[in-house]
Amino acid sequence: xxxxxxxxxxxxxxxxxxxxxxxxxxxxxxxxxxxxxxxxxxxxxxxxxxxxxxxxxxxxxxxxxxxxxxxxxxxxxxxxxxxxxxxxxxxxxxxxxxxxxxxxxxxxxxxxxxx
Amino acid sequence: xxxxxxxxxxxxxxxxxxxxxxxxxxxxxxxxxxxxxxxxxxxxxxxxxxxxxxxxxxxxxxxxxxxxxxxxxxxxxxxxxxxxxxxxxxxxxxxxxxxxxxxxxxxxxxxxx
Numbered sequence: 001x002x003x004x005x006x007x008x009x010x011x012x013x014x015x016x017x018x019x020x021x022x023x024x025x026x027x028x029x030x031x032x033x034x035x036x037x038x039x040x041x042x043x044x045x046x047x048x049x050x051x052x053x054x055x056x057x058x059x060x061x062x063x064x065x066x067x068x069x070x071x072x073x074x075x076x077x078x079x080x081x082x083x084x085x086x087x088x089x090x091x092x093x094x095x096x097x098x099x100x101x102x103x104x105x106x107x108x109x110x111x112x113x114x115x
Numbered sequence: 116x117x118x119x120x121x122x123x124x125x126x127x128x129x130x131x132x133x134x135x136x137x138x139x140x141x142x143x144x145x146x147x148x149x150x151x152x153x154x155x156x157x158x159x160x161x162x163x164x165x166x167x168x169x170x171x172x173x174x175x176x177x178x179x180x181x182x183x184x185x186x187x188x189x190x191x192x193x194x195x196x197x198x199x200x201x202x203x204x205x206x207x208x209x210x211x212x213x214x215x216x217x218x219x220x221x222x223x224x225x226x227x228x
Contacts, residue, residue, distance in 0.1 A: 043219035100170040105157035
């Protein structure tokens with residue numbers, strides 16, 4: 001069974017500093033990995049995905065994520081945090097049995113960027 | 116370009132009642148997935164519809180059922196509501212069953228009393 005772990009419930013970072021939100025995964029085959037962001041009282045918004053290819057994936061709003069197969073990790077990063085980045089971040093993994101999507105989400109990490 | 120829309124925004128039901136939630140996918144999308152997000156938790160996959168058929172299902176009881184119409188819109192039905200069904204229900208749409216990302220609606224907040 002596929003699973004995702006986000007070990008930190010909350011991450012605090014000063015504005016302008018680099019940020020990292022951690023994610024590890026477990027799947028039986030090749031992983032399809034995603035990051036989503038959720039602002040208060042809103043649905044989830046897609047940030048980036050890894051399907052295959054380069055291990056460093058660039059996404060929306062200056063975010064990027066690094067896929068590490070040996071460590072089964074897909075950490076979200078940004079070189080310089082903004083106050084507006086404060087939100088709830090979800091890592092998700094998908095297997096592709098028969099071509100239909102069954103996505104498993106982590107429990108989320110609350111990012112707090114301090115002015 | 117309209118994104119994913121869901122109705123209603125909020126809903127209050129009594130234990131034992133039935134509820135229907137509705138979703139219109141993003142223009143051009145043909146696949147709809149439903150998720151339950153309890154307070155403080157990540158979304159939990161309920162099921163996915165493609166070509167008007169349920170293609171994948173998560174660990175939810177048969178009280179949860181759905182439907183997809185020819186215009187790709189979808190409904191989520193929950194029978195015999197329990198207090199534990201109180202949650203934010205999210206609809207997500209995507210194109211086909213390949214590698215595309217999902218686009219989420221704002222959700223329907225269901226409260227069961």
